[in-house]
Amino acid sequence: MPVHSMLKYTISLLAMLLVSYCARAQEDEDSTANKKVVVTQNQLCIGADFFQPVINSFSGAKKSYEIMIDYALEKDVYAVLEGGFGNAKVDYTSPALRYTSSNSFFRMGVNKSMLTRMHRNDWDCVFIGVRYAMGFIRRSDAYYEIENQYFGNTSGMVPATGMTAHWLELTGGLRVELFKGICAGYNVRTKFLMNPKAFRELAPYYIAGFGKGEKTAVFDFNMYISYAIRWAKKKPTAPQQ
Amino acid sequence: MIKRADIVLLLCMALGVAVLSCTQQRSPCFEPKIVSVALGTYRLAGDTVEVDTFLTDPEFICIDTPLRQTISAKNRFSALLSPFVDSTRWLIIPHYDDSTAPATLPEAYDTLTFYHSQKLTFISNACGYAYYYTLTGVKTTYNSIDSILITNNSVDNNASTQHVKIYY
DSSP states (O other): OOHHHHHHHHHHHHHHHHHHHHHHHHHHHHHTTTOOOOOOEEEEEEEEESHHHHHHHHOSSEEEEEEEEEEEOSTTEEEEEEEEEEEEEEEETTTTEEEEEEEEEEEEEEEEEOSOOSSTTOOOEEEEEEEEEEEEEEEOOEEEEEOOTTTOOEEEEEOOEEEEEEEEEEEEEEEEEEETTEEEEEEEEEEEESOGGGGSSSOOSEETTTEETTOSEEEEEEEEEEEEEEEEOOOOOOOOO | OOOHHHHHHHHHHHHHHHHHHOOOOOOOOOSOSSOEEEEEEEEEETTTEEEEOOOSSOEEEETTSSOEEEOSSTTEEEEEOOSSSSEEEEEEEOOOSOTTSOTTSGGGOEEEEEEEEEEEEEEETTTEEEEEEEEEEEEEOOSSOOEEEESOOEESSOTTOOOEEEEO
């Protein structure tokens, strides 16, 4: 899918998400007419993606695991750090192509909640965000075969190598507190590889955290379950007389 | 506040997506995995104007292999190169569209020798690797052929490029 189409699709999706939840937020806002909620707690949320292990269980060829941490800053902005690791195995025949790859990655960025708080313990959010991400990839020796029915087949090996991937993400999603401190939510993401030239020579089939290594733009989905740790904010000290 | 029903609905959707998206199958390869030298036959009409020369039922035979082509497009055809050596020879039996020419006689046959270097190139995970070539030279006999010219020496998966012009 071309990058501009993907970008258009993502923006449309995020816009739909925002419109639907802003409408709901508007209803909520009307019912709590002009109440200004003062946040009295800090929140640190630690979570894991439970969607990837579901995919892993169906796929023998790729594995990916991911965790996330976010911290509530001022004005419904959250600082986010995400990380994980994974691997992939390519074992194709006719013509043969065989190698394995593994990688770790991290992402950092911010989310901005678009929902108005109904009360001070309301931590549900519908958000949009951006990320910068890096992946550190290790590919094994790759065995290949080239079929040629006229002159005969050839085969060989491309030596193992390491690569670094940089990408940017636009993301949107929601998170809801199911029980006290236990939250669940999802992210949709569009990812744009910033250094595709590094992957011209045998791009890995799969990069954990990014997706298909041959693509410069990919669409992805995460579902997180997380635990929120909250503690009281320090009250501002009164100026001494 | 967000309703818990929203989350349950999304969980069901996510599981559906997971089942559909998780199988790894090799994508189909839409790129040519064996590339060839594209040739065209011409004759000069005047000093600078060149026109296509159509050969009648020509045959194009790769020497040292069993490969033998009867060319359907009489003025455009292609030659495969060997990935094992640095030169590949082809024999053209022209069968001129001129009843007075002794085209079927061995004296009318010409041998083209392509000199090349090959480069191992990764196409994609779906297609794997292929050899692309750089033409370093071409030689011919001049029984029927007047002259020969390399117009593009990069032999890759670009199907619109003509690499060699043969003048009769």
